[in-house]
Structure formats: C-alpha cells, structure tokens
Amino acid sequence: MTVSLLERLIEAFRVLPGVGQKTAQRMAYHVLERQREGGARLSAALAEAIERVGHCERCRDFSEAAICPVCASASRDRHQLCVVESPADRLAIEQATDYRGLYYVLQGRLSPLDGIGPRELGLDRLVARLGEGEVQELIVATNPTVEGEATAHYLAQLARQHGVRPSRPAHGLPLGGELEYVDRGTLSHAFGSRSEVP
Amino acid sequence: MTVSLLERLIEAFRVLPGVGQKTAQRMAYHVLERQREGGARLSAALAEAIERVGHCERCRDFSEAAICPVCASASRDRHQLCVVESPADRLAIEQATDYRGLYYVLQGRLSPLDGIGPRELGLDRLVARLGEGEVQELIVATNPTVEGEATAHYLAQLARQHGVRPSRPAHGLPLGGELEYVDRGTLSHAFGSRSEVP
Ligand SMILES: [Zn+2]
Numbered sequence A, B: 001m002t003v004s005l006l007e008r009l010i011e012a013f014r015v016l017p018g019v020g021q022k023t024a025q026r027m028a029y030h031v032l033e034r035q036r037e038g039g040a041r042l043s044a045a046l047a048e049a050i051e052r053v054g055h056c057e058r059c060r061d062f063s064e065a066a067i068c069p070v071c072a073s074a075s076r077d078r079h080q081l082c083v084v085e086s087p088a089d090r091l092a093i094e095q096a097t098d099y100r101g102l103y104y105v106l107q108g109r110l111s112p113l114d115g116i117g118p119r120e121l122g123l124d125r126l127v128a129r130l131g132e133g134e135v136q137e138l139i140v141a142t143n144p145t146v147e148g149e150a151t152a153h154y155l156a157q158l159a160r161q162h163g164v165r166p167s168r169p170a171h172g173l174p175l176g177g178e179l180e181y182v183d184r185g186t187l188s189h190a191f192g193s194r195s196e197v198p
C-alpha cells in the first residue's frame, strides 16, 4: 500500500518536540481543514529558516548574518559575557532580564561520560575570547543540573586563569530543572542577584 | 526593526492547534538545533499536501484522487453509510472500529443560529446519495453536542424519507472510565437509558 500525502504529513509533524501520533493527526487535519494559508506560510518559513539560519561567528547563537545583531550592536556592554548551553537559554534570558552584555552559546555542556570534553565543546573559541582582554565578567548561566554545574565549575576556573571575574545567576532556580522552562519572574530575579564565584 | 527568519518561523508555528508562543519557540529552536532534515521533510510534506490534497467527490473526506481509496474500494460494504462531521471523526472511527461500510463527511453541522442550514451544509449531495437506492443503513455519527444532536435528528428523518434505516452509535459511560469523572450530561444520559440486566 502506498503512503498518502496525508499520512506523510502526519508522520512529518512527529519531528516536532512533544508531538506524538495523535497530536500530529490533529495538526495535519487542522491545517488542511482550516489553515491552508497558515500552513503554506509555515512551510515557507521552515524551508527558509533551515536554509538561511546558521550560527554567529562570535557567540554561536542562531544568526542569518555572519555576526548576529546582538554581537554587532554598539549598545551592548562588551565587558560582560554570559555563557549559556543553548540558543533557547539565551532567548529566555534576553526576554526575561534587562541584561545588556554579550552572550556565548556553548551548544552543549561538558559530559565526560559521553566523551564531551573541553575540546569537543569547542571551548578554545571561548578561551580565545577571554584572551582578547575585553571581557571583565563571565556570567556562567549553564543549567542547574549535574553536568551544567560541572561545566560552570570548569568555566569559572577558565575565567580566573584569564583574569576574568566569574559569576553565576543566584540560586532560586529549581535544581534539576531546565533553564529554558523556568518562569520569567524566577529567572529574572536569579539573574539579577547573581553572585561572584568566590 | 526587521523581523528575523527565526521570529517569522516562531510566529508561523502558532498556526498549529494548541501551540502558543512558548511552544512555538521550542519547536523552532528544536528544528534548527537538532532536526533540520526532519524540518525540511515537514516543510515539503506541508506544501505538497496543501497543494494536492482536496476532497473526495463521493464522501467529501480528504483525498488526493477525485474518488478516495475507501469509496473506490471493492471490499467495503456499500449498503452502510456512516455520516460524520469532520475528516478527523472519520479517521477516529476507521482506526477504532472494524466498520467496513462507506462514509460521508458533512464538513460541519447544522447550526441555524450561525445561518448554517441543510443548503449551506450541502445536504443535497447526501440526499442524492440516499436516492441512489444502494444505502440501506445510515449510521449517524455526529458529535453528542446540541448541534450534533439536532443534525442527527434531521438526518434520521431524511433517511426515513428515502426508505433508509437510520442508526446512532450508543451513548453512555466510556469503557474503563471512572464513573466519578464522567461528565454530568453523559452520566445522566447513561443512567436514564439503563437496561435491565438479563
Ligand atoms: Zn552573536
């Protein structure tokens, strides 16, 4: 039996996070019944973003340009550098806080058990950045998980080696939780009352 | 400020049912971080389905061909016709039951307050179908809502006028459900139409 376009569409929706068979069906039927125009917009937006959104050369966040708008901005404080695990974490901080410094997106975390060390994480680029002498404070905003904490510890040492003051957002973030899903108020408070790593 | 491709993608995801700003962000980041290939497949499947999936001339369900595989099948019982409100309802019945008859998808329900009468619902096509003489039983599987019930009542009359036997799926307590959590309407109906234990 051949697979119909409808079945293929349902299967394709399952690539999205948290979308199982039932939800995928509901999405496919919804689009075909009531949202063909919106569905066409989604199709085009997906294709264009996948083709044209890459990573910023400076901060490794998503960017259409070689240097993202935040890194290129003249109004951001270049003495503060905030390290996060993922682009979603960076977005959460940008939306919830009034932080005006720069970012560095690790695109992962140290995980020795999975064979992800400083080299695999490309930390040499962060080291080079710290070596430029512009950064004065390294805000380590990795997730409060075991691996995130270990990564933070490593990054704090790295910062000190380069004469950069390391700091962490205040605790208040739920342990074991993912930064991306913390409510804005908690995140904003925690970020604002970050303390210097002694 | 111009809207970035990423922002446009997040906005586009919100066309999907049950997807708010936060979930749309998560979907966009997930696709760009980890599922570019799957995202490209979704984009293509969407575009193709939107362009090529229309409606079957016989049953009005979604179909790529003028006549859908179910209507065209020689192995379905042509004496039974099941009327549903939407393609999703048809799919639910097809997946959950061993029904082997044919379907007719109303693509709506009678709703006099919204100006949707028999003509607006295109019931003349269903009438013509009943007039063909092939259908012996009309299974009216509209939703158990006020409008669905009114539609069912109308369709049952229509069937009788054409010498076709109307029937409805049984309503009552869901199997495996806790009586305590069943909604009042269902419980009341189930209690009122209780049957003697033989
Ligand atoms: Zn950047």
Ligand SMILES: [Zn+2]
Pocket: B056, B057, B058, B059, B060, B061, B063, B067, B068, B069, B070, B071, B072
């Ligand atoms: Zn059909």
